[in-house]
Amino acid sequence: MGELTEQSLVRRGPAPSRGLRAPLPGPAGPLDGHEAPAILERARAVVDPELRRALDSLPGSMRRIALYHFGWEQADGTPAAGNAGKAIRPALVLTAAGALGGHRSAAVRAAAAVELVHNFTLLHDDVMDRDTTRRHRPTAWTVFGDADAILAGDALQALALRLLAEDTHPASGAAAARLASCVLELCAGQHADTAMERRGPHEVTLDEVLAMAEAKTGALLGCACALGGLYAGADDADVEALDAFGREAGLAFQLIDDVIGIWGDPSRTGKPAGADLMARKKSLPVVAALTSGTEAATELAKLYQGPYEDGELERTVLAVERAGGRDWAQQQAADRMARAMQELSRAIPDPEAAGGLLALAEFVTRRST
């Protein structure tokens, strides 16, 4: 899953060289690149105490695993500095609530609930994908075993929905229903991802991989924005527009993340060059290339059918590029961001009020730096 955590933000490389420099529609004004970090810091400051309180209410065995996963404790239970990610999703909840005239403080529980759901999916995805590192630390399942990581994920989902069930805000019921629906979409997205990785390079369509990325990455970003709207008392149309804004920005993020996974500078991404290609990942640029009907697509499919062989990385990168995978992904990302801006200006016509959400969307796709 594309995660908008510190880890993935760190490995965001230099800005892509093409296709993303077109001027944007919608709310404008030069962003100085400092606004988003300040928003994130403010969100973290109010959401972290709520999260800590929630985690402290867990039964001891679940609390231990959760606090480790959040980076607040070592595996042996001693305190740790904490590195629980950038809190993009809670910041979207609070910023959306504030932008629509709601009280940010009233939406803190909803913000924490979204972050808990995000972390429940990370715990489970790591088990399923056998990922061994998360936020620069061994994943929970490698430390506590599969069973405990599954149980801790289950507990975080329950905790998230309990936070909303106990919230007396008039929007909490609708928010809980929406967050639960989002979980269903996240599950379907993760299912599609693992199912697609098992299929051959010719057996995946671009529509499928886009739908998967929307379910896996876009849905929760959209839900975060929508919950902010609900807590501000926004009407249905505005809530849906906020959801669409988050979804489109999430897709833009995933497209850029996939581009960087292939063409990013390893010294900046912290991952070996071309790791996704060597693992035969069916990322967005790769599927665009495979389905391009070009000669390079045929070559790429051949390369992708066999196990990775030494020295073929450069040929693979070149085939994706020659088949148009990179251009397509960058153009798609620009299109998605343009759509995100349109949806945003629909929900929040005042550019001043929309500025915070815009800055966050720019930040996650690193278009402003």
Add this chain to the structure above:
Amino acid sequence: MGELTEQSLVRRGPAPSRGLRAPLPGPAGPLDGHEAPAILERARAVVDPELRRALDSLPGSMRRIALYHFGWEQADGTPAAGNAGKAIRPALVLTAAGALGGHRSAAVRAAAAVELVHNFTLLHDDVMDRDTTRRHRPTAWTVFGDADAILAGDALQALALRLLAEDTHPASGAAAARLASCVLELCAGQHADTAMERRGPHEVTLDEVLAMAEAKTGALLGCACALGGLYAGADDADVEALDAFGREAGLAFQLIDDVIGIWGDPSRTGKPAGADLMARKKSLPVVAALTSGTEAATELAKLYQGPYEDGELERTVLAVERAGGRDWAQQQAADRMARAMQELSRAIPDPEAAGGLLALAEFVTRRST
């Protein structure tokens, strides 16, 4: 986990021979043994359509796994006769609601939510415990793989809490909070169970194994009764008494289930004689025996330390019995049922009104046959 599903009810053997025949306190009157099956059938008739509707709202990939797990579809998606268990928990919700003067029909969503949570835990427990059979069919993870079984469980939890979040009944928020808290307890119980099975025979106390059984089996039965109370508008004290009734009855069930797992007639239980002992399960009678301080306890601990060897089964059964494990479990079960009856009469003083819940409790512990 002790499951009160058709499967485990079928393997309920003959009534234990001692300790459970003392007259009961609380609501009385001869039960003809037909009341509970009729209650279960009526519950199934209203809850099944609600469950089907809920499952049909899942994304396709999750729906397929869930319908298989519920026995309503074959693995290939063709319809199946259905064998989704006895619906004890939904029946407890509806019967408790009715007994306290509430409308049973208003509590159908809550009943379905409890059943969804139960099935979410079954899906995940089967993955963790590597159990290969459930309700006479291959478990979901053996058919669809671990990842899909985990995802389907996640989806069922979300679906359960969405049902309550979308329910306009005034009790739905409190019910959702209570059900989510119950999930946390179920997680802690499953954690304790797997952790205990990894420890040596001397390293588990009776209090620990009782606490584990309460969390794993008693908590959701208690929650089901409490939700019925909430939906009937019962006051806090009555809701807590109903919860305690369900918990105590659940513990009685687990104690009897464990006794039958050792001394039950294989031709009636459908399991090879002594399977739990051969697997070195730290069931309640075994831990009672191990911690009895008797000579037989020493022998049992020795037997339990090594791998199972041919022919030692009879010696193990005898050691548990001589160490008092069977007598203790039967006395405990009787005590728990007595406490359950006390709690029940506290919440529902009218024996007539309490009759349905009493019949269900008798039924799950098979004390009336």
